[in-house]
Amino acid sequence: MDIVDFLSERISEDEAVARTLLGDRTVSKSGAWYEQRLLLECEAKRRLIRIVETARQAALASLVSDPGQDPGWIPQSLEWLEQSLNALALPYYDHPDFDQDWLRA
Template sequence: MDVVEFLSQRIAEDEAAARNLLNDRSVSESGKWYERRVLLECEAKKRLIGIVESARQAALAAMVRHPEGDTPWIPEAIEWTTLSLNALALPYVDHPDFERRWLGT
Protein backbone atom coordinates (compact mmCIF):
# COMPACT_ATOMS: atom_id res chain seq x y z
CA MET A 1 0.00 0.00 0.00
CA ASP A 2 1.36 3.43 -0.83
CA VAL A 3 0.97 6.44 1.43
CA VAL A 4 -1.77 8.03 -0.71
CA GLU A 5 -3.93 4.91 -0.53
CA PHE A 6 -3.24 4.64 3.22
CA LEU A 7 -4.20 8.28 3.79
CA SER A 8 -7.34 8.00 1.67
CA GLN A 9 -8.54 5.05 3.73
CA ARG A 10 -7.79 6.73 7.06
CA ILE A 11 -9.50 9.96 6.01
CA ALA A 12 -12.58 8.01 4.89
CA GLU A 13 -12.65 6.32 8.31
CA ASP A 14 -12.34 9.68 10.08
CA GLU A 15 -15.18 11.11 7.98
CA ALA A 16 -17.44 8.13 8.71
CA ALA A 17 -16.78 8.38 12.44
CA ALA A 18 -17.48 12.13 12.46
CA ARG A 19 -20.73 11.68 10.51
CA ASN A 20 -21.86 8.95 12.91
CA LEU A 21 -21.26 11.22 15.88
CA LEU A 22 -23.02 14.14 14.20
CA ASN A 23 -26.11 11.91 13.89
CA ASP A 24 -25.91 10.85 17.54
CA ARG A 25 -28.46 12.80 19.59
CA SER A 26 -26.44 12.31 22.77
CA VAL A 27 -23.49 14.32 21.41
CA SER A 28 -23.31 17.84 22.82
CA GLU A 29 -23.28 20.94 20.63
CA SER A 30 -19.58 21.40 21.37
CA GLY A 31 -19.03 17.78 20.34
CA LYS A 32 -20.91 18.40 17.10
CA TRP A 33 -18.82 21.50 16.49
CA TYR A 34 -15.72 19.34 16.86
CA GLU A 35 -17.04 16.69 14.47
CA ARG A 36 -17.89 19.35 11.88
CA ARG A 37 -14.32 20.57 12.28
CA VAL A 38 -13.04 17.02 11.73
CA LEU A 39 -15.02 16.85 8.47
CA LEU A 40 -13.50 20.14 7.29
CA GLU A 41 -10.02 18.92 8.21
CA CYS A 42 -10.65 15.73 6.24
CA GLU A 43 -11.66 17.79 3.22
CA ALA A 44 -8.56 19.96 3.61
CA LYS A 45 -6.35 16.86 3.78
CA LYS A 46 -7.95 15.39 0.66
CA ARG A 47 -7.37 18.64 -1.24
CA LEU A 48 -3.78 18.86 -0.06
CA ILE A 49 -3.13 15.25 -1.04
CA GLY A 50 -4.55 16.01 -4.49
CA ILE A 51 -2.28 19.01 -4.91
CA VAL A 52 0.84 17.20 -3.70
CA GLU A 53 0.09 14.07 -5.70
CA SER A 54 -0.44 16.20 -8.84
CA ALA A 55 2.96 17.82 -8.30
CA ARG A 56 4.57 14.42 -7.80
CA GLN A 57 2.98 13.04 -10.96
CA ALA A 58 4.07 16.12 -12.93
CA ALA A 59 7.65 15.63 -11.74
CA LEU A 60 7.59 11.96 -12.68
CA ALA A 61 6.13 12.78 -16.11
CA ALA A 62 8.86 15.39 -16.69
CA MET A 63 11.49 12.82 -15.75
CA VAL A 64 10.07 10.41 -18.35
CA ARG A 65 9.94 13.15 -21.02
CA HIS A 66 13.53 14.23 -20.30
CA PRO A 67 15.45 11.08 -19.32
CA GLU A 68 18.74 12.74 -20.18
CA GLY A 69 18.55 14.65 -16.90
CA ASP A 70 17.88 18.19 -18.16
CA THR A 71 15.56 18.74 -15.22
CA PRO A 72 17.66 18.99 -12.04
CA TRP A 73 14.62 20.08 -9.99
CA ILE A 74 12.86 16.71 -10.34
CA PRO A 75 14.60 14.79 -7.53
CA GLU A 76 13.94 17.64 -5.11
CA ALA A 77 10.31 17.90 -6.20
CA ILE A 78 9.78 14.18 -5.75
CA GLU A 79 11.49 14.31 -2.36
CA TRP A 80 9.40 17.21 -1.02
CA THR A 81 6.15 15.68 -2.27
CA THR A 82 7.04 12.37 -0.66
CA LEU A 83 7.99 14.08 2.60
CA SER A 84 4.73 16.05 2.54
CA LEU A 85 2.58 12.97 2.08
CA ASN A 86 4.53 11.11 4.75
CA ALA A 87 3.98 13.99 7.18
CA LEU A 88 0.22 13.76 6.63
CA ALA A 89 0.38 10.09 7.65
CA LEU A 90 1.99 10.84 11.03
CA PRO A 91 -1.27 11.10 13.04
CA TYR A 92 -1.96 7.47 12.06
CA VAL A 93 1.36 6.08 13.32
CA ASP A 94 -0.47 3.62 15.61
CA HIS A 95 -2.50 2.12 12.76
CA PRO A 96 -1.43 -1.46 11.87
CA ASP A 97 -1.03 -0.54 8.17
CA PHE A 98 1.26 2.40 8.90
CA GLU A 99 4.73 1.83 7.45
CA ARG A 100 7.68 2.98 9.55
CA ARG A 101 9.49 4.21 6.44
CA TRP A 102 6.92 7.02 6.29
CA LEU A 103 8.48 8.45 9.46
CA GLY A 104 11.56 9.42 7.47
CA THR A 105 13.87 8.84 10.39
Protein backbone atom coordinates in the same frame (compact mmCIF):
# COMPACT_ATOMS: atom_id res chain seq x y z
CA MET B 1 0.38 -0.38 0.85
CA ASP B 2 0.96 2.91 -0.96
CA ILE B 3 0.88 5.97 1.31
CA VAL B 4 -1.84 7.64 -0.77
CA ASP B 5 -4.07 4.57 -0.46
CA PHE B 6 -3.29 4.38 3.25
CA LEU B 7 -4.18 8.04 3.78
CA SER B 8 -7.35 7.78 1.71
CA GLU B 9 -8.57 4.86 3.81
CA ARG B 10 -7.77 6.56 7.13
CA ILE B 11 -9.47 9.79 6.05
CA SER B 12 -12.57 7.84 5.01
CA GLU B 13 -12.59 6.15 8.42
CA ASP B 14 -12.26 9.52 10.19
CA GLU B 15 -15.07 10.93 8.11
CA ALA B 16 -17.35 7.96 8.86
CA VAL B 17 -16.75 8.35 12.61
CA ALA B 18 -17.47 12.09 12.44
CA ARG B 19 -20.70 11.52 10.53
CA THR B 20 -21.79 8.84 13.02
CA LEU B 21 -21.13 11.14 15.95
CA LEU B 22 -22.94 14.02 14.27
CA GLY B 23 -25.99 11.79 14.00
CA ASP B 24 -25.93 11.17 17.76
CA ARG B 25 -28.42 13.53 19.41
CA THR B 26 -26.57 13.27 22.73
CA VAL B 27 -23.48 15.00 21.32
CA SER B 28 -23.04 18.46 22.81
CA LYS B 29 -22.82 21.64 20.77
CA SER B 30 -19.03 21.71 21.25
CA GLY B 31 -18.85 18.05 20.24
CA ALA B 32 -20.85 18.79 17.10
CA TRP B 33 -18.50 21.68 16.32
CA TYR B 34 -15.53 19.35 16.69
CA GLU B 35 -17.09 16.74 14.43
CA GLN B 36 -17.87 19.38 11.78
CA ARG B 37 -14.25 20.49 12.06
CA LEU B 38 -13.09 16.91 11.57
CA LEU B 39 -15.18 16.62 8.40
CA LEU B 40 -13.58 19.81 7.06
CA GLU B 41 -10.12 18.49 7.96
CA CYS B 42 -10.86 15.29 6.05
CA GLU B 43 -11.77 17.33 2.97
CA ALA B 44 -8.67 19.54 3.39
CA LYS B 45 -6.44 16.45 3.55
CA ARG B 46 -8.06 15.00 0.43
CA ARG B 47 -7.45 18.25 -1.43
CA LEU B 48 -3.84 18.38 -0.29
CA ILE B 49 -3.27 14.78 -1.38
CA ARG B 50 -4.69 15.62 -4.83
CA ILE B 51 -2.37 18.65 -5.09
CA VAL B 52 0.68 16.63 -4.03
CA GLU B 53 -0.18 13.77 -6.38
CA THR B 54 -0.71 16.18 -9.29
CA ALA B 55 2.66 17.79 -8.61
CA ARG B 56 4.32 14.38 -8.32
CA GLN B 57 2.84 13.21 -11.61
CA ALA B 58 3.92 16.45 -13.31
CA ALA B 59 7.49 16.04 -12.03
CA LEU B 60 7.64 12.43 -13.19
CA ALA B 61 6.15 13.33 -16.58
CA SER B 62 8.72 16.09 -16.99
CA LEU B 63 11.50 13.65 -16.19
CA VAL B 64 10.25 11.14 -18.77
CA SER B 65 9.20 13.56 -21.51
CA ASP B 66 12.52 15.37 -21.89
CA PRO B 67 15.42 13.08 -21.01
CA GLY B 68 17.92 15.69 -22.24
CA GLN B 69 16.69 18.31 -19.79
CA ASP B 70 18.64 18.92 -16.59
CA PRO B 71 16.46 17.05 -14.05
CA GLY B 72 18.21 18.65 -11.07
CA TRP B 73 15.03 20.05 -9.54
CA ILE B 74 12.95 16.89 -9.94
CA PRO B 75 14.51 14.62 -7.26
CA GLN B 76 14.35 17.40 -4.69
CA SER B 77 10.74 18.14 -5.59
CA LEU B 78 9.81 14.47 -5.36
CA GLU B 79 11.45 14.31 -1.93
CA TRP B 80 9.40 17.29 -0.72
CA LEU B 81 6.22 15.72 -2.02
CA GLU B 82 7.05 12.45 -0.26
CA GLN B 83 7.75 14.33 2.98
CA SER B 84 4.38 16.08 2.66
CA LEU B 85 2.55 12.76 2.43
CA ASN B 86 4.61 11.35 5.31
CA ALA B 87 3.56 14.32 7.46
CA LEU B 88 -0.10 13.67 6.68
CA ALA B 89 0.32 10.03 7.70
CA LEU B 90 1.85 10.84 11.12
CA PRO B 91 -1.44 10.93 13.10
CA TYR B 92 -2.04 7.31 12.05
CA TYR B 93 1.33 5.99 13.29
CA ASP B 94 -0.36 3.39 15.52
CA HIS B 95 -2.44 1.85 12.70
CA PRO B 96 -1.36 -1.70 11.78
CA ASP B 97 -0.89 -0.74 8.11
CA PHE B 98 1.35 2.21 8.94
CA ASP B 99 4.82 1.90 7.40
CA GLN B 100 7.51 3.01 9.84
CA ASP B 101 9.50 4.41 6.88
CA TRP B 102 6.87 7.14 6.71
CA LEU B 103 8.17 8.53 10.02
CA ARG B 104 11.33 9.84 8.43
CA ALA B 105 11.16 13.53 7.79
